[in-house]
Amino acid sequence: MTDGTLEGRAWLFGDHVDTDVIIPVRYCTTSNREELGPHAMSGLDPEFAAKIAPGDFIVAGHNFGCGSSRENAPLALQGAGVGAVVAVSFGRIFYRNAINVGLPFFESPEAVSCCGPGDLLQVRMEEGLLRNVTRGLALALAKYPPQVAEIIEAGGLEAYVRRRLAGRGS
Amino acid sequence: MGSTLAEKILAAHAGVRRARPGDLLTCKVDKIMATDVTAPLSIEVFRRMGATRVAHPEACVLVNDHFVPAKDILSADLSKTMRAFAHEQGIVAYFEVGRSGICHALLPEKGLVRPGELLVGADSHTCTAGALGCFATGVGSTELAAAWALGEMWFRVPETLRIEVTGTFAPHVTSKDLILYLLGELGVEGARYAAVEFGGEAVEAMPVHARLTLCNMAIEAGAKAGMIAADAVTLAYLAERGVAALDAPQPDEDASYSRVIRVDLDRLGLMVAEPHLPSQVRPAEAFRDVKVDQVFIGSCTNGFLEDLDAAATVLKGRHVAPSVRLIVTPATQDIYLRAIQRGILETLVTSGAAVTTPTCGACLGGHNGVLGKDEVALATTSRNFRGRMGDTSSRVYLANPSVAAATAIMGRIARPEDLP
Numbered sequence: 001m002t003d004g005t006l007e008g009r010a011w012l013f014g015d016h017v018d019t020d021v022i023i024p025v026r027y028c029t030t031s032n033r034e035e036l037g038p039h040a041m042s043g044l045d046p047e048f049a050a051k052i053a054p055g056d057f058i059v060a061g062h063n064f065g066c067g068s069s070r071e072n073a074p075l076a077l078q079g080a081g082v083g084a085v086v087a088v089s090f091g092r093i094f095y096r097n098a099i100n101v102g103l104p105f106f107e108s109p110e111a112v113s114c115c116g117p118g119d120l121l122q123v124r125m126e127e128g129l130l131r132n133v134t135r136g137l138a139l140a141l142a143k144y145p146p147q148v149a150e151i152i153e154a155g156g157l158e159a160y161v162r163r164r165l166a167g168r169g170s
Numbered sequence: 171m172g173s174t175l176a177e178k179i180l181a182a183h184a185g186v187r188r189a190r191p192g193d194l195l196t197c198k199v200d201k202i203m204a205t206d207v208t209a210p211l212s213i214e215v216f217r218r219m220g221a222t223r224v225a226h227p228e229a230c231v232l233v234n235d236h237f238v239p240a241k242d243i244l245s246a247d248l249s250k251t252m253r254a255f256a257h258e259q260g261i262v263a264y265f266e267v268g269r270s271g272i273c274h275a276l277l278p279e280k281g282l283v284r285p286g287e288l289l290v291g292a293d294s295h296t297c298t299a300g301a302l303g304c305f306a307t308g309v310g311s312t313e314l315a316a317a318w319a320l321g322e323m324w325f326r327v328p329e330t331l332r333i334e335v336t337g338t339f340a341p342h343v344t345s346k347d348l349i350l351y352l353l354g355e356l357g358v359e360g361a362r363y364a365a366v367e368f369g370g371e372a373v374e375a376m377p378v379h380a381r382l383t384l385c386n387m388a389i390e391a392g393a394k395a396g397m398i399a400a401d402a403v404t405l406a407y408l409a410e411r412g413v414a415a416l417d418a419p420q421p422d423e424d425a426s427y428s429r430v431i432r433v434d435l436d437r438l439g440l441m442v443a444e445p446h447l448p449s450q451v452r453p454a455e456a457f458r459d460v461k462v463d464q465v466f467i468g469s470c471t472n473g474f475l476e477d478l479d480a481a482a483t484v485l486k487g488r489h490v491a492p493s494v495r496l497i498v499t500p501a502t503q504d505i506y507l508r509a510i511q512r513g514i515l516e517t518l519v520t521s522g523a524a525v526t527t528p529t530c531g532a533c534l535g536g537h538n539g540v541l542g543k544d545e546v547a548l549a550t551t552s553r554n555f556r557g558r559m560g561d562t563s564s565r566v567y568l569a570n571p572s573v574a575a576a577t578a579i580m581g582r583i584a585r586p587e588d589l590p
């Protein structure tokens with residue numbers, strides 16, 4: 001995400017993809033991205049992590065990441081090489097976790113109906129647009145609220161807090 | 171215009187006069203809770219943040235519940251990491267195996283949750299504590315580490331949805347049936363980002379354990395918090411736990427709600443949620459042909475003493491069907507002890523139940539009753555997502571403890587009145 005551009009193929013999922021299918025609990029004795037990665041989405045598609053290319057997008061419907069608070073979920077997606085998640089809406093704890101661990105995610109009401117499996121997608125951060133290169137479409141992405149933008153800009157919550165603690169001299 | 175309970179508590183913790191839905195506030199947090207599965211990652215992130223001391227050790231609560239007693243070497247190490255951190259940071263509210271319980275049942279029981287407080291926990295069912303009139307919500311491990319380091323967190327003030335409940339429960343019908351019914355109405359994202367405030371004469375008549383069950387499953391509708399304003403019942407419960415009377419915040423009469431739903435308990439029957447969503451709810455009798463391999467009674471939703479008692483009442487003098495395994499897990503050590511003293515566990519064991527020590531265990535498919543390929547379970551838990559209790563092909567139905575007990579006896583989903 002360094003030059004602000006994300007690009008990858010679309011992998012489509014439905015509504016209410018919960019954290020138990022994103023990363024079943026039997027793999028949650030670790031929070032290491034690399035160890036979690038091979039099991040990402042294994043509740044729905046055990047081959048998912050093996051099939052995708054680094055940077056690929058998950059495109060889903062409503063309420064992506066509902067369920068448990070396990071941060072292993074966004075970490076597993078990162079470990080598998082998922083470049084971004086685009087969904088109609090997100091479960092609220094997943095939403096905060098994604099911000100905090102620096103997994104790019106975007107809300108788009110139309111994306112899931114305007115993308116086919118394997119479509120080439122692109123996001124240029126400064127544009128606020130999701131481009132479907134395969135179909136020649138451009139969709140507007142919702143803006144992040146200011147507090148959230150500040151954390152994303154800092155590179156995640158960890159970096160944000162580190163900066164604040166350093167500023168305090170504690 | 172007045173404020174809802176959520177708006178009042180968030181405003182008070184941000185030091186502003188009033189909070190409106192959509193406002194972004196930085197709030198001071200009163201309690202910060204983590205468990206053996208979530209604390210270790212928080213500890214790692216906390217150190218990487220460059221933090222050395224938690225801002226308020228007295229605000230921190232650490233609970234061994236998910237994978238305890240250690241189910242394998244990795245989980246033993248998770249607890250070990252948390253134990254060492256509690257010691258290093260001088261965190262007194264650290265709960266060890268044998269003196270612990272499922273966090274959401276344990277915190278209220280220990281008097282660690284108070285009306286008007288703001289509680290964050292690295293577990294999605296943290297919303298359970300809202301039953302005592304506080305604002306309690308689940309967060310991830312990184313967020314929790316930040317709360318340890320800074321003692322504060324940002325919140326978007328949620329809209330509030332009001333549930334007004336009247337009438338009285340029919341025999342065997344409980345607050346579990348009420349919340350399942352509501353989930354059927356709302357869907358799994360019907361309250362997404364919102365606070366759900368329960369009230370009305372029927373809620374006022376509910377004992378605390380029933381209220382905890384209700385708020386516990388608010389998250390299954392996507393809610394940020396489930397809440398019940400503290401009343402005489404709450405204060406009496408707290409007084410028993412040595413918490414002095416306090417001035418509990420109440421929602422204003424003219425508070426503005428995004429939606430009001432009215433439910434009449436006189437018309438509510440036994441409910442069951444079918445796989446794979448807690449909102450896939452129909453009356454229990456619709457599932458009478460469903461055979462089950464396992465019944466689980468426990469969890470932070472329905473592992474309270476009254477739940478075990480309800481199950482024992484149905485099971486007394488009867489036996490678990492030969493084709494069924496019944497697993498019972500009291501939610502806390504204190505519940506476990508009282509269930510022994512009252513003979514509840516004797517009844518359950520005599521009927522053929524396997525009783526385990528307090529743990530999350532089977533609820534999340536961790537240990538103590540994991541489901542195999544294609545197996546079917548009926549559980550008193552909160553979630554029936556695909557693979558939640560074990561193999562991805564297994565199926566979970568959700569119900570209250572009396573239905574669970576009747577199901578264990580019949581070997582298929584049944585109501586107490588279906589028993590011969």
Ligand code: SF4
Nearest residue numbers: 272469470530533534
């Ligand atoms: S009992 Fe189940 S729902 Fe409750 S905290 Fe434990 S795993 Fe989560």
